[in-house]
Amino acid sequence: MRTLLRQEMGRTPEENAAWFRKMQETRPVSFQPEYNLWEVFRYEDIQRILLEHETFSCEYVRIEGLPDADDLGNTDPPRHQQLRTLVSKVFTPRSISQLAPRITAIVDRLLDRVMMDGCMDIAMVFAFPLPVLMIADLLGVPPEDKDRFIRWSYQLMGAIPNPHDPNYKELTDYFRELLIQRENDPRDDLMSALLTAEAAGEHLTRDEVIAICATLLMAGHITTTMLITLAIRRFDRKPEIYDALRADPSLIPGALEEVLRYDFSTSHLIRLVKRDTVLGGQPIKKGQIVAAWTAAANFDETVFPHSDQFDIRRSPNPHITFGHGVHVCLGAPLARLEGKIAFERILERMEDIRCDSQNPAGFMQQSSFIQSLPILFKARTPSQTASAVHGD
Numbered sequence: 457m458r459t460l461l462r463q464e465m466g467r468t469p470e471e472n473a474a475w476f477r478k479m480q481e482t483r484p485v486s487f488q489p490e491y492n493l494w495e496v497f498r499y500e501d502i503q504r505i506l507l508e509h510e511t512f513s514c515e516y517v518r519i520e521g522l523p524d525a526d527d528l529g530n531t532d533p534p535r536h537q538q539l540r541t542l543v544s545k546v547f548t549p550r551s552i553s554q555l556a557p558r559i560t561a562i563v564d565r566l567l568d569r570v571m572m573d574g575c576m577d578i579a580m581v582f583a584f585p586l587p588v589l590m591i592a593d594l595l596g597v598p599p600e601d602k603d604r605f606i607r608w609s610y611q612l613m614g615a616i617p618n619p620h621d622p623n624y625k626e627l628t629d630y631f632r633e634l635l636i637q638r639e640n641d642p643r644d645d646l647m648s649a650l651l652t653a654e655a656a657g658e659h660l661t662r663d664e665v666i667a668i669c670a671t672l673l674m675a676g677h678i679t680t681t682m683l684i685t686l687a688i689r690r691f692d693r694k695p696e697i698y699d700a701l702r703a704d705p706s707l708i709p710g711a712l713e714e715v716l717r718y719d720f721s722t723s724h725l726i727r728l729v730k731r732d733t734v735l736g737g738q739p740i741k742k743g744q745i746v747a748a749w750t751a752a753a754n755f756d757e758t759v760f761p762h763s764d765q766f767d768i769r770r771s772p773n774p775h776i777t778f779g780h781g782v783h784v785c786l787g788a789p790l791a792r793l794e795g796k797i798a799f800e801r802i803l804e805r806m807e808d809i810r811c812d813s814q815n816p817a818g819f820m821q822q823s824s825f826i827q828s829l830p831i832l833f834k835a836r837t838p839s840q841t842a843s844a845v846h847g848d
Contacts, residue, residue, distance in 0.1 A: 472721040473764045476752035485736035493745045494738070499756035499776075501736050502748045505727055506780040509533055512727035512746055514783065533782055542653040542660055543668060543786060552789045555590070559794055562589050563801045571805065571835045575812065579829040583684035584609075587677035587794055595669060596638070596645025604630075609673055627673075631666045646672075672787065678825070679778075679791045684798055685817075685826040686719040687712060690766065692811045692831075697768060702803045711768035712795045717775035718766050722824040723751040725779065750776045806833040 467475065479486060479497040486495045496502055505512045509532040531539060566586060570576040585606060592605045608627045634647060642648040650665045660668070691697045691711075701707050727746045734740065754775045755763040778785040785791075802809070810832050811817070818828035 467721075469719050469721040470764065472751065473755045476749065476755045477757070477764075480752065480756060485738040485740075487738070491745070492743075493747055494735070494740055495747045495749060496735065497749050497752040498736065499753040499759045502750060502753045502776065503780055504735070505746060505748045506725065506776070506783060509536075509782065511729065511731055511733050512748075513730045514725075514727055536782055538658060539660070539664070539668075540782070540786065542658070543650065547786050547790075549789060552793060555594075555790070556793065556797060558593060559586075559590060559797045560801065562586055562593075563798055567801060567805055574834065575830065575832050577828055578688055578831050579681070579685045579817075579826050582798075583681045583829075584677070586684070586798060587680035587791070588673070590790075590794065591673055591676050594646040595672070596634070596643055596647050601630075605673075609677060627670060628666055631669050632662070635662055635665060675785075676787045676790070679785070679787070680794045682720065682825065683712060683715060683791060683795045685829050687715045687795070687799070688809070688829060688831060689811065689817065689826070690715055690719055692809070694766075695810070698803065698807075698809060700768065701799065702807075705800055705803070707768055708796055708799050708803075709792065710771065710773070712792065712799070713773045713775065714766060714768050714770050716777040717754045717760070717770075717773055720754075720777045721751045723754075723777055724749045750779070805836055807836050808832075808834045 476497055479495070484496070484498045485501060486497070487493070488495065496505060513532050515532050563586060566582050570581060576582065588606050588609045589602060592602050597605050608630075611627070635651070638645070638648045638651055642652065647665065647669060650660055650668060653660065691701075697711065701711060725748045727748065729740055729742055729744045729746060731742050732740070735746075740746070754760065754777065757763055759774065760770075778788040778791075812830035812832050815830040817826050817830075819825065820827045
């Protein structure tokens, strides 16, 4: 199954868009017998898969090596709703919006290190550490442990091969120790909040808290990292986008939403079929696997007219990169806020931003994840930055 899906990961978004359109027109629900797998490409069908959890289940999805506990990503309702109610208590829109000053401080600290250089690997130096440091801050990881925390994040991403510790035991042991500390000495952090969160008289177990923290570490930074690096690559092809965003920063959120729709073109979600059903006129059997191409849904012409065009002013833009229904990504508002602040500060502090043609982007092995993205830039002068802030 993974081999099949990876075959499409080497394509550009434009190539994927053409392939998606062909599949939507000719084989919208397509069976791959060698994998006992159905690939699904139309927006309407994928919405149904993500909404109809009684038929299409994610309960079998587990991360090897992490505690075998219920998590948001591997449970269906009603258990999923119980967990989400507990976890969402610490992920309210108000609590996320209050993180803006902390995110801005991290962004500026990372940019300060490179502003005099005129160049940087924006993936390694900025886009990757930003969300990892933010999650570490949220969880209450001590400052002296944050370098280890970043290393573990690389391990979870597969960026650093770790054959001697495939089960992430070091990470889970660390979370377990931190959990014991928070039980004895609660603090104003996410781990303490998860320990004390209660809904209908129910609390999370230790293993559930550890599993959620590990999932936040992995999933919580992937999207932000990809969003920043993919946006830089996309805007590099159309430098006039930078001018438009700098002239009107209110366009930044919409531009990033279009990156989420257009450039996350290898995104798919896997579900296990729990009962016989019919999808797109095709009979699907219990026990088979469904790969819902959310990326294809984002290029469905019935929902996104001129879907092959990248448009920072596209509205509405109901992409489902963050999922749909009960499993919509809980961390999506945080990723959006991190991306928005990152580009606000980048555009205020830099100009003439461009990818380094002498040092092309590097990708993680057998993945579309950008591991290295060298860029060149000019630091804006204080007067330029002040003018941009005041709209002069």
